[in-house]
Amino acid sequence: MQLIDIDKARYRKHLNIVIVGFISSLLVMSLLFGTLLISLFSNVGEVTALVQATIDSVAVEPETNFSYNLIGVILALVVNGVFLYKVKNSDFFTEIYYVWRVKQLQNLVYRKFKKIKLAGKNGEETALIILSFYYQSQLQVYQLDDNTITLSTIEKRLQQLNETIANTGLTISAEQFEKKLIACY
Structure with a gap:
């Protein structure tokens, strides 16, 4: 997605x-x-x-x-x-359905977050892709829902992830994310 x-x-x-x-x-x-x-x-x-x-x-x-x-x-x-x-697929529901689907994916990632985060620390490309999507999607959803309390924490985690990605020398972005990647963990 x-x-x-x-x-x-x-x-x-x-x-x-x-x-x-x-x-x-x-x-x-x-x-x-x-x-x-x-x-x-x-x-x-x-x-x-x-x-x-x-x-x-x-x-x-x-x-x-x-x-x-x-x-x-x-x-x-x-x-x-x-x-x-x-x-759900009507023009009126476009944004609502999109955010709902993003939140579903976030929930799937959260269920396996410990394993994914550990793999990300070890520099696994798949984990880094998932984490990149996860943090960027959290930023987007939190901004849309005016959840500003935890926004700075997510920004900090995304910054740390980007540093980890830079240290591995990989080119990673949230656009590489596919739902099937979660099944790896």
Whole structure:
């Protein structure tokens, strides 16, 4: 995957719209599905005299509609997930989907980070390529997400990596990165 320049203002605007839309639709659809399921299948309000007498004489907890509401939330999540999956390649989602994919790759690298970092210290070219991509992508994502607290630490690590690369005499860049390189570790 190649790192590309992202318009931060457009990314933040679209991300905020997606977040508000997702939360709003999740709320509305959860209530809608829950209400629909309760009206179709629930019999909580229908208590006969015999059942009421049994409940009164025995300490029985009354039935609730929790399971129907939970199913409503799950259905709302599924509908939202399908919708996001269908529109992920649209122009509106270009930046959001790109950042999501970069974060997925960062997570894959992070899972094997100790091995990769050790190999990078030993001058292995594959590890240096992965680390170059990892640190450069972290810089980009942190800047897009306004995570300025750890930005200086990442810049320092990238500088140290670039010094290591220079000392090995290799020509390494983040553009050489491919997902399959992670499988080496």
